[in-house]
Each structure stands twice: as structure tokens, then as C-alpha cells.
Amino acid sequence: MQFFLDSFKSAILLILSLDRELLEIIAVSLNVSFFSTLIAGLLGIPIGLHIAMRDFYLKRLLITCLNTLLALPTVVIALLVYTFISRKGLLGALDLLYTQKAIIIGQTILILPILATYTISAVSRIEERYRKTAFTLGANMLQTAMVIMREARFALLAAVIIAFGRVIAEVGISMMLGGNAKGFTRTMTTAMALEYDKGEFVLSVALGIVLLLISFSVNIVLNYFQGKGRV
Template identity: 65%
Template sequence: MDLLIDSLKSAILLVVALDPEMLAIVTVSLKVSLMSTLLASLIGVPVGFAIAFNEFSGKRMLVTVLNTLLALPTVVIGLFVYAFISRRGILGIFDLLYTQHAIVFGQVILIIPVVTVFTVAAISRIDERYRKTAMTLGANRRQTAWIIFREARFGILAAVIAAFGRVISEVGISMMLGGNIKGFTRTMTTAMALEYDKGAFTLAVALGIVLLAISFGMNLLFHFFQGRTRI
């Protein structure tokens, strides 16, 4: 118990002092997480909107598959991507393994289903009367889609925030594809795992505090935008 208390005190001092090593790790985490969230949003939002806005055969099955992919283990994605970007993989010539690009690649695959499913849910919540009213007033299909998108914007933002919260705290992909290289691919979660293995808890606890603060902030934003969808 004394060890935990002492580590917590030292960790708080480390956070307050803005330790350079801690800041470097946090910067890498935020960089790869923001980039992967942006790329996944550029793919997932249009796909989710198209699924929700259109009626087609197999739609329910597609949504079921996407919901299933929400539970896809990060180590499975790590193994899958590793097989493609390793030296013997079909993308090996690009030398992506153990780089930030590799982490982003894996994280994008991880959260595309998150963005897509939440976007589908946000669009599906919009009252069908919006579509009918817009079409009655002479709006074409593109204009109607834009009206629906505007009404669902808070739900879509919540989808993006949820995706960011998923990747900022993942460890499997970052460890397997990034290699935990100091100052280059070491993220908060991989650094915490390393410090634990070394028996050095101060930096691990400090990073845990920062990660919890970020996650708490993301959840506040998520619930805020989720609340706005119900107004």
C-alpha cells in the first residue's frame, strides 16, 4: 500500500512538473490517435451515412457484421496488419513496421467500425418526417441528405469522439506494430506496460493519470454531444 501511495505522490509531482519524457510519450499518443481518428472518420462517416440513408438488400446483415467488429481484439488486428507490412508481407517494401504509420494503419482498421456503427445510429435516430418534409418542399436527394446530416451532426461528432477514446487507450496494436521505441513509437499504454515490467511505477502512474484525464474529457464530450442529439 505504501508503494502505491508513494508512487502516486511522485506521479502527481511528475505531471505537475510536466516531465519532458512524459510529455514526449503523451505527444506520440495524441499524434497517432488523432491521425487515425481523422482517417477513420473520413471513411467511416460517409459509409455509415450511406448505410443509414439508403435501403438495400443485406443492410441488416451488414450492420450486424459491423457491430460484431466492434469487439474485434486489438491483437488480431495487430497480427493481420503485421502479416501485410512485415518484410515478407505484400507491403513490406514500404518499410512501415515499427513506425507511427504502422500504428495509425492498425488503429484505423480498429475504429472504422466504431465510427460507422455510431454514424448509422445517429442517422437512424432522425425522424423520418425530416426526409418527407424536405422532399415535399422540393428538395432533391442530395439536399435531403444534407438536411439529415445536419440534424445528425452531434451524433456523428459523438461517434468520432468515441473512436478517439477507443484508440487512445489501446495497447495491442501500438505494441505489436510500433515496437515501443522510445521517443518515436512509445505511447502512453505501451510505456505503462514497459514501466510495470521494470518495476518502476512512478512514470506508469503519471501516464495513467494523464490517460484517465484524457479519457474523462472524451467521455464528457461524448455524453454532451449524445445529449444534444436528444434535444
């Protein structure tokens, strides 16, 4: 217990001292998580909207596949992306391996099904009546989609926040595709794993506290919007 308290105390002091290495790690984490969430959102939300609003052959099967992808382990995604971006891979010439871009690609694949399925779920609940209303008021398909997105905005925002929470806490993709290079691809989770291996718990605990604080903030925002959606 004493060991934990000492580590916790040192970690708090490290955070308060605004340690440069700590800040760098946090910045890398936030950077890759932000961009992967942004890209996945720009792709996943329109995909979810399209699936929810259209009737087509094998629609149910596609939704089942997307639901299955929610359980895809991060190491499997990392392996898949690795086969493409490694030197011998199809995209090897782009030199993406062990860069932040590689992490962003992997994380985008990780949360794309989350955003698509949450969008399908959010839109399906309200789609029919709002679609008919927008249609009969003279809206075209794009304008109708915008109406539906606006009506489902709180649920969609919740999906984005959940996706962000997922990528900021993942370790497999960041480790395998980023390589945990100090100052470049070292994220909070990979740094924690490394420090644990080294037996250095202070930075590890400090990062853990920051990660929890970020998760807590994200959940406060999520709660706020979910509450607004119920009004």
C-alpha cells in the same frame, strides 16, 4: 498502500515538472489517436450514412458483420495489418512497420466499425422524415445527406469521441505495429506496460493519471454534446 501513495505522489511531481519523456509519450499518443480517429471518421461516417440511407440486398447482413467487428480484438487487427506491412507482406516495400503510420492504420481499422455502426444507429432514428422533407424541398442526394448529418450531429460527435477514447486507451495495436520505440512509437499505454515490466511504477502511474484525465475530459465533452442533443 504506502507504496501506492509514494508512487502517486512521485507521479504528480513528474507531471508538474513537465518531464520531457512524459510529454513525448503523450504527444505520440495524441498524434496517432487524432489521425486514426480523423481517417476513420472520414471513412466510417459516410459508410454509415450510405448504409442507413440506402436499401440494398444483404443490408441487414452487412450491419450484422459491422456489429461483429466491434468485438474484434486489437491483437487480431495488429496481426492482420502485420501480414500486409511486414517486410514479406504485400506493402512491405513501404516500410510502414514500427512507425506511427502503422499504428494509425491498425487503429483506424479498429474504430471504423464503431463509427459506421454508431452513424447507422444515429441516422436510422431520424432518416425517413428528414430525408422526405429535404427531398420534397428540392435537395439532391448529397444535400439530403448533409441535412441528415446536421440533424444527427450530436450523435455523430458522440461516436467520434467514443472512437477516440477507444484508440487512446488501446495497447495491442500500438505495441505490435509500433514496436514501442522511445520517442517515435511509444504511446501512453505501451509505455505503461513497459514500465510495469521494469518494475518502475512512477512513470506508469503518471501516464495512468494523464490517460484518466484525457478520458475524463473526453467524457465531459461527450456529456455536454449528448445533453445538447436532447434540447
